[in-house]
Each structure stands twice: as structure tokens, then as C-alpha cells.
Amino acid sequence: MEKDLERVQELEEVLEIEERWTTMSPKWMATVNEIKQRKYQLALDALELLIVERIFELMKMNQSQTGYKMRKHIVKALQAHSKAVKNVIEHYNDAAAALDPPMCSVTWDQVVEYAFLADFNILRDTHAEVQSKPWLSPAYRLDMDRYFKTLRAHEEIKCLNIEIHRFVTWIRNENRFCRGWRGT
Numbered sequence: 022m023e024k025d026l027e028r029v030q031e032l033e034e035v036l037e038i039e040e041r042w043t044t045m046s047p048k049w050m051a052t053v054n055e056i057k058q059r060k061y062q063l064a065l066d067a068l069e070l071l072i073v074e075r076i077f078e079l080m081k082m083n084q085s086q087t088g089y090k091m092r093k094h095i096v097k098a099l100q101a102h103s104k105a106v107k108n109v110i111e112h113y114n115d116a117a118a119a120l121d122p123p124m125c126s127v128t129w130d131q132v133v134e135y136a137f138l139a140d141f142n143i144l145r146d147t148h149a150e151v152q153s154k155p156w157l158s159p160a161y162r163l164d165m166d167r168y169f170k171t172l173r174a175h176e177e178i179k180c181l182n183i184e185i186h187r188f189v190t191w192i193r194n195e196n197r198f199c200r201g202w203r204g205t
Contacts, residue, residue, distance in 0.1 A: 057119045064113040071106045072132060075099065106132060 033041075042049040078095050110127055117124035155161050 054121065057116070057121075061113075061116040061120055061124065064109065064116040067109045068106075068113045068127070068132075071102060071109055075102060075106070075132075078102075 032038075042052075078099055107129055110129060110132065114126040117126055
């Protein structure tokens with residue numbers, strides 16, 4: 022212990038520290054508040070990440086190009102994420118309660134109800150300014166949905182052009198078969 026104390030005293034001399042902080046000193050309190058704010062910010066960033074992933078997976082699952090197997094895969098991924106989201110919500114609520122004044126807490130039910138990032142008010146506190154991203158606005162989301170629907174419509178047109186030829190051929194063959202059957 023004496024060796025450690027000597028090393029600390031040497032370090033204090035090198036860093037020119039004249040007075041030690043106590044738990045009541047203003048610098049100590051400011052540093053504690055900064056640490057709490059940093060923990061809150063990290064917890065909020067982790068929660069934001071998982072919610073954004075969940076929302077995009079839900080959006081992908083509802084797009085017209087998403088097939089059955091992909092939907093099943095997304096559902097499994099969402100189930101796996103649920104435990105991670107619950108853990109992150111717990112860390113976030115702990116960090117939010119530690120702040121002065123405390124920030125609002127979040128429940129699992131609230132997170133599950135969010136369909137769009139715009140509905141998630143807590144993300145306004147993030148330093149990444151997610152709310153200012155262009156893909157967050159409803160107009161961009163509508164345009165994105167229209168874009169994917171248009172792509173799907175073009176694929177459908179190609180498939181229908183093939184099906185039309187098959188259907189016309191079937192009608193001709195059926196017509197020939199019926200004429201041949203009446204004649205005999």
C-alpha cells in the first residue's frame with residue numbers, strides 16, 4: 022500500500038495536482054455527472070440501434086418483394102432480438118434513473134408498439150440526431166414503399182406477359198380439343 026501511495030504522490034507531482042478531489046468537491050460532482058450522462062448516452066445509443074434494426078426488419082417483412090422464407094427468417098431474428106432489447110431497456114432505465122433530473126423510463130410494451138422512428142420520442146435525446154435523417158420523414162417512407170411496389174409491379178408485368186402467352190396457348194389447345202371431341 023505504501024508503494025502504491027508513493028506512486029500516486031509521484032504521479033500527482035508530475036501532473037501538478039495541488040489538491041485531491043473529495044466526494045464533495047465540485048470537480049468530483051461534475052465528473053460523476055459526466056460519467057452518468059455518458060452511460061445514459063451509450064445506453065440510449067444501444068437502445069436506438071436495436072429499435073432501428075427492429076423497425077427496419079418489420080418494414081422489410083411487410084415489403085412486397087419479401088418471400089415466405091425471408092419472412093420466417095425475419096420473425097426468428099425478431100424473436101432473438103427481443104431478449105437483447107429487454108436487456109438494453111433495463112440498462113437504459115438504470116442509466117436514465119441515475120441522471121439528475123432523471124429521464125423518462127421505457128417499457129417493453131412501449132418499444133413493441135413503435136412502428137416508425139418518428140413515434141419513438143426518446144430518440145430526440147440522441148447525439149446522433151436520428152430525427153434529422155431524411156429516411157425518417159413520412160414522405161420518404163411513402164416514396165420508399167412506392168419504389169419497392171413499382172419494382173414489384175415491373176416483375177409482375179414480366180411474369181404476366183409470360184402467363185398471358187401460356188393462357189392463350191391453353192385456350193387454343195382447349196378449343197381444338199373440344200372441336201375434335203364434338204366431331205367424333
